[in-house]
Amino acid sequence: MTAAFVHGEYSLRPLDVEADIGLLHRWVTHPKAVYWMMQDADVTAVAAEYRRIAAHPHHEAYLGLYRGEPAFLAERYDPRHVELVGLYEPEDGDIGMHFLTAPAGTPVHGFTRAVITTVMAWLFADPAVRRVVVEPDIRNTAVHVLNAAVGFTAVGPITKPEKTALLSVCTRAQFLAATGEPT
Template sequence: MPRPSPRHRRRADRPDLRPAPPEEPARPVPTRLLTNSSHHDGRPAFLMERYDPTEVELKGLYEAEPGDIGMHFLVAPPGTPVHGFTRAVITAVMETLFADPRVRRVVVEPDVTNTSVQALNKAVGFEVVREITKPEKQALLSTCTREQFEAATTGADR
């Protein structure tokens, strides 16, 4: 019988997901963590990744502050477009991140050509800090504090 692909293997078959034996020290918290996937009308709709920007993606590219968290989200293409759906997704992602009291600021790095994501980021309170060069793209380093998010989504700054 063929062995399942790595993404379909059981947890016990994946060394990176098995708990460490008692005699080994515990593994560190991962620097990347896919923390949420959600469904709409029974179909996968989006995936959120939170990451430690001091360890991956932005390591050495910006001045980190305590409470920073990095984020990516991916929205599945809908069969029929739903007006406002992606904005609802990024709002839900930000609410999820800020539900953790340790998170003070969300840091992102969208491609400079991705004007759609830039508009979504602005709608939920992100401010562009500066353009940065990453190996795979030119990006706009952008940040959003809890207060900026709340002001943008409650209408206080509209």
Template sequence: MSTPTTATTFTFRPLDPLRDGELLHSWVTHPKAAHWMMQGAGPEEVERAYREIAADEHHHALLGLGEDGEPAFLMEYYDPAHRELAGLYEPEPGDVGMHFLTPATDTPVHGFTRAVITAVVAHLFEDPAARRIVVEPDVHNTAVHALNEFVGFVPAGEIQKPEKTALLSFCTRERFQKAVATV
């Protein structure tokens, strides 16, 4: 894997569950990825989960690539009216749900995760139909709450999902543009 820098320009490609399975397994089962809820999953289980996402018209997985073209992070986006949040809040037209994962590293780079979330949100807002990004991290995941706030997410309140109590938060295109303009 490449050594990321905060000046990295990321590109995105669809995740290939077969080709990327081994790498993905190492990322999602690492103790740092506990909020990903795949601890203890075997390689076949991870591959199966991402084959299901690849076949789902309402859920997508992408790899974020560093300047050298090497995988640097995982991004998922979904239609919250049909996946993850269906029935848990009142979706609006243009809502897009999002998850991202930066892999564990022995050589962390200051600002890398902020650069990743900024690139992920910017990528989602490249679609003119995207009006608002929705996230639902675990209420105890304070590190991601701070990252979300950094790019303009505003908490709307707690919701109960089957696997966790989540902090439902929203980011509009305008809030994102304002947040990144001040950086």
């Protein structure tokens, strides 16, 4: 499958649920992925969720590769229709994002930051995107630090059915200022 986006040694391609389900299931049920909230999901449930995303007109999942090998998952969604409906005032050009790095036997310093930078560069490659919106679990302090490192500003807590989240936003200018990445 051809890459949809290339950023140095990183690339993204549309997720192929049938081909990718084995590794996807391992990733989302791994203890490291506790905030993905799929810890007890079997392969059938994970496949059903990602088939639902694939069929949704406002939500997409992509497999991220590092040096050609599967290494992360990224999702983009329209917050006017998915995840944040009625929970904040969307602006023209808003896009929502989720990302998950694959569990690693030996963590590589800076890898997750490189992944989120790649995901943000991918989102901002679309000229219609003016701002990226995220809603991680308020307890996920590690991702809050990563988000701030690439330019996100916390808006505040919001209550979703499944969690209390920290709504945060990042404009193109904030991303450029934080990372030096062109958008």
